[in-house]
Amino acid sequence: MSERYMVLRDLTRTVTAGPMEARAAAQQSPGQPHLEVVNLTKREALELAAEPDVAALTEPMPISLPVDVDDDQTGATPEASGNTTWGVTAVGAAASGRTGEGSLVAVLDTGIDPGHPAFAGVELVQKDFTGDGNGDKRGHGTHVAGTVFGRNVDGMRIGVAPGMRKALIGKVLGDDGGGSSDGLLHGILWALQEGADVITMSLGFAFTAAVERNVEEGMPIFLATSRALEAYRGNLRLFDALMRMVAARSSVDKGTIVVAASGNSSKRDLNPAFEVGAELPSAAEGVLAVGALRLRDGRLDVTRFSNTFADLSAPGMDVISARLGGGLSAKNGTSMAAPHVAGAAALWWQEVRATLPPAAARASVVTNKLLTSATRQGFAAGADFTDIGAGLVICPQ
Template sequence: MGDRYVVLRDLTRTFTAGPLEARRTGGGPGEPHLEMVDLSKSEARALAAEPGVAALAPSMPIGLPIDVDGDEPPAPTDVTWGVAAVGAAGSGRTGEGSLVAVLDSGIDAGHSAFAGMEFVQKDFTGDGNGDKRGHGTHVAGTVFGRPVEGIRIGVAPGIRKALIGKVIRDAGGGTTDALLEAILWATQQGADVITMSVSFAFTKAVEEDVAEGLPVFLATARALEAYRANLRLFDSLMRMLAERSAVDKGTLVIAASGNSSMREVNPAFEVGAELPSAADGVLAVGALQKVDGLLDVTRFSNTFADVCAPGKDVFSARLGGGLSAKNGTSMAAPHVAGVAALWWEELRDALPPTSVVRASMVTNRLLAAATGSGFVPDADLADIGAGLALCPP
């Protein structure tokens, strides 16, 4: 029995190899197709050379970004500080007509924050729909939650329908093949925006191999090889999805950058954006906090973000009802997803009826509208990217 591999095929193209070169044949946008197979090392090498195979990589564990604890802050009285900071409270847009996919631990669909909404749910874990972790419910509340106890928590509360892909198991954790399948499913469902507050569990991959008897250095090397292969696979998939946007609207993919930095120990203790946010074409989101009335990157937020949003003391829907505060880039990414939903609505109304709003147009508007104002004087552009994401006025 070999390792579990994720195989990405392009059904519209073949790949032919000569003695000195590899050449792709076929034209038009790619049509991605995923397969999960058990392969030995030699079988994986042979499969990689087959026509139409764009990339393959061992399946790796994924999980929720490292939890970031903190004291429970005072509850807001009318609107969360994140919704206010991105300008949603004063925007003339609500995200109406936009379709957002949340790929996370599922959702508590009966929560009052989602009253009147329509959900298309799909489970990629085998545990069934629904949220037992609370993480996906909190994330979804920030994207499109209705007011709870008189407090506005959602950036885009005008969204009426959403896609919920469950990629984190009830006991925690998941796999890259489930995440990739969920991304492809969401694009096929017509999602305007996909938001992912998950990360690759590199250390868990090492621990699993060590538990099977491999020395630590070898287990680490294997995990590094798998991570590199998965980065290439994600890059290939995102390129194919970008090609599809030449003939349809495409999908804006957003991901949390990760919570592995430790600036509270040493300002130099920073970690770059993790997969899936590190892939080409994925918008990596860093987390912000308030310091003496100014914005600053949180101590935990990974660097090299493309854009940033509030990620500390964020109140949103709590599993079972009510509200709770959480910290993390997991909380920042759904703010940007909500902002993107408002930009989709803005462009749909601004362009002629015969025009197609494309994901690239929304991405450009979102990044152009982001601001570097209101930050502490020493804010690092590598940490905040284009700056704080802002909604259309």
């Protein structure tokens, strides 16, 4: 019986010449990822995995929007600072001399509402990886994109990097909010090919949905869980392999920063010890996992739902951004925190391009700026740094 597999190849490992020629080719252009989705028997999969250019091979998994935190708060204006959202103010974007001009961010989500005033004047390059067609029927991708590069709406600044003139919008979650990891991988590869400086993902791998799907196919619960766990592990290995290739490419080009929401599965309000680690894709090697912060009595604190072991943290509670169909709304979640980091990365890309020689303006430099400029000041007493990572992301000043 055949199953559906994702096959990630590193084309620089394909031996098409003698050893010296192959080594020279790899040095000139390292990390050339290529993804195939094929039906294979178990034996065929084992044989294919042994081929020298196969970096990883596994079954796809369902992906979805992170666990809901609260209902959408249409028309809410919590904690806004004058005519700027509290998130934009907190990360220092409002006081920055940079706007993200010249930076290119890819938002991999539910699509976008291209007619929203927040995106007026932005060249939106859209591509659908779900089969549902371009456009946003959920509102999630529209809200996320608004935080990254949205223009002012009704007099309020919502975007961290409103100077961006072009954005990549990959629809990897369908109109029902779900998708598959092979579509996500194709979206990432597309963004890399398009030259994205930053890729941001506010989504998660649906482990429970994978178990339920296996049960529906007739598997007993133990086997269904075991198969889902194996798929999760395989997808983690595949993402790790892909991110190693992304890192390798930065030795010959500018590179790309990959950002992802850490997930909303913790429940600190029930028990302070009820903390869940960062989930895929944020758990993959080289991906910046982002935790969510709230304001409490004028101090920053991790939200009750934010998963732990984040690399950076950003506002993720009462975040105002673009609402599907027009206007503004406030949402909660690490989904709202990740685009603050993506926007800050866009500003740092502009900064390093303006202040460093072209050869030095690389993703590794921008990543270092993001991590070393982050602050742990202004947090509530007893803040756990394993929850907030390097701290609150800060834009160049």
